[in-house]
Amino acid sequence: GENVEQHPSTLSVQEGDSAVIKCTYSDSASNYFPWYKQELGKRPQLIIDIRSNVGEKKDQRIAVTLNKTAKHFSLHITETQPEDSAVYFCAATSDSNYQLIWGAGTKLIIKP
Amino acid sequence: EAGVAQSPRYKIIEKRQSVAFWCNPISGHATLYWYQQILGQGPKLLIQFQNNGVVDDSQLPKDRFSAERLKGVDSTLKIQPAKLEDSAVYLCASSSGQVSGNTIYFGEGSWLTVV
Numbered sequence: 001g002e003n004v005e006q007h008p009s010t011l012s013v014q015e016g017d018s019a020v021i022k023c024t025y026s027d028s029a030s031n032y033f034p035w036y037k038q039e040l041g042k043r044p045q046l047i048i049d050i051r052s053n054v055g056e057k058k059d060q061r062i063a064v065t066l067n068k069t070a071k072h073f074s075l076h077i078t079e080t081q082p083e084d085s086a087v088y089f090c091a092a093t094s095d096s097n098y099q100l101i102w103g104a105g106t107k108l109i110i111k112p
Numbered sequence: 113e114a115g116v117a118q119s120p121r122y123k124i125i126e127k128r129q130s131v132a133f134w135c136n137p138i139s140g141h142a143t144l145y146w147y148q149q150i151l152g153q154g155p156k157l158l159i160q161f162q163n164n165g166v167v168d169d170s171q172l173p174k175d176r177f178s179a180e181r182l183k184g185v186d187s188t189l190k191i192q193p194a195k196l197e198d199s200a201v202y203l204c205a206s207s208s209g210q211v212s213g214n215t216i217y218f219g220e221g222s223w224l225t226v227v
Contacts, residue, residue, distance in 0.1 A: 032212040043203065043218035044155065051213065089154055093211045098160060098167045100211040105154045 002027040004092050006103030014111050019080055021106045023090035024072040030092040033073045034100075035064060039086045047088075048075070077108075085110045114138065116219035118204050124225045130192035133222045137186070137206030143167075145216065146179055146189050147203040155203060161187065162210075194226045 003026040013019045023033075034049035050057045050064045050073065057064050063076040073092075077084055090103040117136040125131050137144050142163050147155035158177065159169040164184035172179065176195070181187040191198055201221040207214040 034215070043220055045218070046215045049213075049215075095210070095212045097212070098162070098210060099157065100216065102154045 002030055002092055002094075002097070002099075002101040004090060004101045004103045006090050006106055008106060009104065010107045010109070012109040012111060013080055015080055015082065017080055019075075019077045019084070019108055021075045021088055021090070021108070022072060023074070023092075023103050024070075025092040025101075026071065027092070027094065027097075028068075028071065029094045029096065030101075031094050032092070033064070033066060034091050035075050036089045036091065037086045038089065038105075044089060080108075080110050082110050082112065084108060116204055116206055116217055118202075118219035118222050120222060121220060122223045122225075124227060125194055127196055127226050128193040130190065131194060131224060132191075133189045133202050133204070133224075135187045135189070135204030135219060137204070138208075138217055141206035141208050141217075142184070143207045143209060143211070143214075144181055144187050145203075145205040145207075146187070147205060147218075148200045149203055149221070150200045158189070158202075191224075194224075196226050199224055199226045 006023045031052035036044040037047045038044040061078045066073040087105045089105045091100045093100045144161045146158045149155045158172045159179045160167045161181040179189045203221045204219045205216045207216045
């Protein structure tokens with residue numbers, strides 16, 4: 001079955017700098033990769049997703065890149081702000097799979 | 113649009129007692145999920161329904177947990193008897209179809225403390 005590994009578990013960056021979180025997956029059939037953000041005490045919310053037919057997707061300060069050959073995908077946050085502090089989860093699945101396989105999460109800390 | 117509704121938001125019970133959580137998904141969403149999230153960890157899928165049928169309950173501790181989704185709309189998750197390690201947030205979520213390509217919307221969660 002699919003397995004998703006996420007690194008690092010904690011990431012501390014200076015406000016204004018960029019942050020990158022990486023995930024690797026094992027099932028080459030996986031073709032949908034969402035990223036969820038969970039602020040302290042709140043529910044996870046989708047922030048961006050990508051399908052395997054594209055290599056990159058951007059939404060303002062957030063971007064996701066996908067390398068199908070290497071089976072890894074990354075979340076990039078530029079010009080980080082205090083409100084970016086949260087736990088970020090990557091996930092993977094395929095059209096034939098009913099389950100969304102989650103990474104373990106990355107705690108992003110933005111230092112003022 | 114209205115979000116996923118859950119109740120109660122907070123519950124404190126003693127071990128060996130029972131508790132039930134209720135969830136009403138977003139209108140029209142066929143897929144409903146119950147996740148358990150222990151503090152500092154990622155969400156763990158307990159059970160997934162497609163309409164009123166169970167798609168996956170492989171991680172549901174069936175000796176103490178049960179869930180149902182009668183009529184394919186709202187759902188209840190029950191724990192009986194509760195253990196200390198059941199202390200967690202129970203997140204209900206829904207999506208319009210299968211997970212691939214469809215956003216999963218989470219409820220606020222039901223926070224359970226077992227003492």
